[in-house]
Amino acid sequence: GKTMVKPPDQLDLSEAELKEEFTRILTANNPHAPQNIVRYSFKERSYKQISSVDQLAIHFVLEGNLLHKDSDEARRQRARDGIPEDGAEDAGDTEEGAGEERPDSLEISLGKKERKLTNQFNFSERASQTMNNPMRERECQTEPPPRGKFSATANQWEIYDAYVEERRKQEKVKEKQKVLSSKKEEDKGKKKLQLVENQSDDITKVAKVAKIIERMVTQNTFDDIAQDFKYFEDASDEFRDQEGTLLPLWKFQHDKAKRLSVTALCWNQKYKDLFAVGLGSYEFTRQGQGMLLFYSLKNATFPEYIFSTMSGVMCLDIHKQLSYLVAVGFYDGCVAIYNLKEQGPQPVYRSTARSGKHTDPVWQVKWQKDDTDNNHNFFSVSSDGRVVSWTLVKVLGGTLRLSLDLYLKPFLSCGTSLDFHKQIDYLFLVGTEEGKIHKCSKSYSSQFLETYVAHNMAVDAVKWNHFHPKVFMSCSSDWTVKIWDHTIKSPVFTFDLNAAVGDVAWSPYSATVFAAVTTDGKVHVFDLHINKYEAICQQAVVAKKTKLTHIEFNPAYPIIIVGDDRGYVTSLKLSPNLRKKPKEKKGQELPKGPEVEVAKMEKLLSLLREPETVPQD
Amino acid sequence: MLEETLKRIQAHKGVIGTIVVNAEGIPIRTTLDSSTTVQYAGLLHQLTMKARSTVRDIDPQNDLTFLRIRSKKHEIMVAPDKEYLLIVIQNPSE
Numbered sequence: 001g002k003t004m005v006k007p008p009d010q011l012d013l014s015e016a017e018l019k020e021e022f023t024r025i026l027t028a029n030n031p032h033a034p035q036n037i038v039r040y041s042f043k044e045r046s047y048k049q050i051s052s053v054d055q056l057a058i059h060f061v062l063e064g065n066l067l068h069k070d071s072d073e074a075r076r077q078r079a080r081d082g083i084p085e086d087g088a089e090d091a092g093d094t095e096e097g098a099g100e101e102r103p104d105s106l107e108i109s110l111g112k113k114e115r116k117l118t119n120q121f122n123f124s125e126r127a128s129q130t131m132n133n134p135m136r137e138r139e140c141q142t143e144p145p146p147r148g149k150f151s152a153t154a155n156q157w158e159i160y161d162a163y164v165e166e167r168r169k170q171e172k173v174k175e176k177q178k179v180l181s182s183k184k185e186e187d188k189g190k191k192k193l194q195l196v197e198n199q200s201d202d203i204t205k206v207a208k209v210a211k212i213i214e215r216m217v218t219q220n221t222f223d224d225i226a227q228d229f230k231y232f233e234d235a236s237d238e239f240r241d242q243e244g245t246l247l248p249l250w251k252f253q254h255d256k257a258k259r260l261s262v263t264a265l266c267w268n269q270k271y272k273d274l275f276a277v278g279l280g281s282y283e284f285t286r287q288g289q290g291m292l293l294f295y296s297l298k299n300a301t302f303p304e305y306i307f308s309t310m311s312g313v314m315c316l317d318i319h320k321q322l323s324y325l326v327a328v329g330f331y332d333g334c335v336a337i338y339n340l341k342e343q344g345p346q347p348v349y350r351s352t353a354r355s356g357k358h359t360d361p362v363w364q365v366k367w368q369k370d371d372t373d374n375n376h377n378f379f380s381v382s383s384d385g386r387v388v389s390w391t392l393v394k395v396l397g398g399t400l401r402l403s404l405d406l407y408l409k410p411f412l413s414c415g416t417s418l419d420f421h422k423q424i425d426y427l428f429l430v431g432t433e434e435g436k437i438h439k440c441s442k443s444y445s446s447q448f449l450e451t452y453v454a455h456n457m458a459v460d461a462v463k464w465n466h467f468h469p470k471v472f473m474s475c476s477s478d479w480t481v482k483i484w485d486h487t488i489k490s491p492v493f494t495f496d497l498n499a500a501v502g503d504v505a506w507s508p509y510s511a512t513v514f515a516a517v518t519t520d521g522k523v524h525v526f527d528l529h530i531n532k533y534e535a536i537c538q539q540a541v542v543a544k545k546t547k548l549t550h551i552e553f554n555p556a557y558p559i560i561i562v563g564d565d566r567g568y569v570t571s572l573k574l575s576p577n578l579r580k581k582p583k584e585k586k587g588q589e590l591p592k593g594p595e596v597e598v599a600k601m602e603k604l605l606s607l608l609r610e611p612e613t614v615p616q617d
Numbered sequence: 618m619l620e621e622t623l624k625r626i627q628a629h630k631g632v633i634g635t636i637v638v639n640a641e642g643i644p645i646r647t648t649l650d651s652s653t654t655v656q657y658a659g660l661l662h663q664l665t666m667k668a669r670s671t672v673r674d675i676d677p678q679n680d681l682t683f684l685r686i687r688s689k690k691h692e693i694m695v696a697p698d699k700e701y702l703l704i705v706i707q708n709p710s711e
Contacts, residue, residue: 206637221630
């Protein structure tokens with residue numbers, strides 16, 4: 001507020017007094033100057049007041065010490081110091097300074113005017129400090145580029161790899177140039193896919209390596225078996241006269257196959273440790289699903305490939321050259337081809353009711369050589385009395401289809417086994433349920449070349465000899481194994497094995513060695529060269545009450561695999577006595593090759609033939 | 618398929634542990650405890666690189682398939698791949 005506030009100690013004046021005017025005058029008089037200075041005047045002998053008083057007020061006095069250079073005092077000073085009256089004043093200044101600081105300087109003592117000597121030892125700096133700008137820090141930090149550690153070695157193989165990579169790139173460029181532009185887009189699409197795969201931390205790439213590890217681990221566990229397989233030779237064979245033994249090696253079993261019987265076995269010709277097992281059931285009442293398994297000797301614990309099938313597998317065959325193609329015959333009469341290179345669980349081709357499948361179980365399939373159009377083909381035999389040839393034909397779309405070349409046979413009986421001659425392509429044998437064996441030719445589809453009354457029961461297997469072109473063998477549930485010369489109507493050898501014979505197989509290394517399996521769980525090995533009447537080995541290889549169903553010799557190693565009706569496959573090693581090569585006389589070279597085998601067999605046969613037949617080789 | 622294989626390997630008789638190591642030496646999968654895994658992975662990775670280098674130096678067209686180290690107590694098996702390394706420790710005599 002603008003109200004006036006009266007301080008408490010203000011002088012109280014009356015109204016009139018307040019209005020009184022006071023005059024203030026600005027004068028040049030010194031207020032401090034006395035106004036009544038009195039001086040004694042001797043003239044009048046009294047004190048008299050001075051008329052004017054000095055009004056000067058001095059506020060500030062400073063006495064300087066500058067002298068004019070021409071004044072007396074200045075001259076006197078200069079003389080005292082000994083400097084010329086005129087001259088460089090700068091030098092004079094420095095000299096003066098020097099003189100003042102160092103009284104023992106020569107100049108001063110002499111007092112003469114001498115030439116100035118530059119002082120090397122004693123000089124004074126004239127420095128002046130300029131105004132220093134205050135320092136200020138200015139920082140800027142960029143984001144550091146991402147770093148990665150890189151280390152590499154320059155090796156022979158690094159260089160090699162680089163060259164290989166370069167070469168591959170060049171080839172790709174060449175390929176691209178050949179392909180049309182529309183297809184180039186496809187390639188790009190594929191490339192994108194590949195890129196994505198490479199970037200992700202894809203653990204599925206370890207699959208191949210995991211397989212190797214599994215084999216190594218298995219090898220460790222079954223180390224003794226692996227060693228036996230490779231190196232063990234039964235030394236006691238020397239003492240055993242002519243007999244031999246079978247050493248059990250790995251046993252292959254799969255959980256899901258426990259209730260099934262082994263219905264087919266086949267070795268792969270290219271990878272001699274890989275074999276196929278077909279699983280199904282021989283019982284009419286117990287038909288269900290089947291399986292196709294591939295095992296490798298390198299890993300006995302788990303199959304390499306597993307295929308489940310709707311119907312039981314009854315037979316299979318692996319193509320001799322293209323060992324990834326497997327032909328399979330089923331209980332329901334279908335045939336199918338599996339391609340092991342493909343990923344899927346389904347067969348690549350399958351016969352259907354339309355394409356003319358069999359109406360009864362297929363008992364045997366066999367691959368044949370490619371026909372004139374380079375199509376793959378195979379034969380199958382079935383209980384419905386037909387022997388059928390299937391061909392993979394290229395249909396107009398480029399896809400392949402199983403097509404049927406029907407082979408009509410006028411016989412009423414049901415075929416149970418089939419085998420083609422090893423050297424003569426068109427010649428084959430069919431065994432029937434009634435025990436007859438028919439020799440047929442591909443070119444004569446309506447007639448048999450020959451019929452042999454072989455057995456009393458169904459012929460379970462017929463097999464041509466690997467070496468001798470005339471010899472084949474058959475086995476049956478009537479407990480017998482018979483060996484034939486196809487030019488002779490009656491068997492050359494007959495063996496009674498005391499139990500139904502499931503399968504026979506010739507050995508791939510000798511024309512006179514063969515093996516048979518029976519339902520009492522025994523394997524019988526014969527060598528006709530050594531003993532014409534008895535087996536040189538009879539051994540039970542499975543538990544009691546297990547029937548053995550199939551047997552196969554390995555093409556390279558001295559082992560056999562045996563399948564039984566519990567789904568197990570047992571591998572056995574043949575002891576040296578079972579693998580005997582004929583001893584040659586000293587000094588003669590040991591002849592090798594199939595001719596020797598043929599000669600061996602021929603020798604045996606000739607003993608049994610009538611005297612007027614062909615002379616010995 | 619791979620999972621089953623690895624499970625089978627782990628369940629196999631005598632197998633103590635399985636480790637999958639990537640190209641940089643970092644374990645991506647293991648059945649052992651962390652410190653042991655890291656130790657095995659680091660050491661075996663270096664050894665495998667050295668072994669592979671040796672094999673390829675002698676013949677660049679060749680490559681290492683697997684490496685086995687058998688010691689008194691157990692056996693270490695290493696199978697290298699282009700990008701991965703699979704290590705299995707097994708006690709073979711069990």
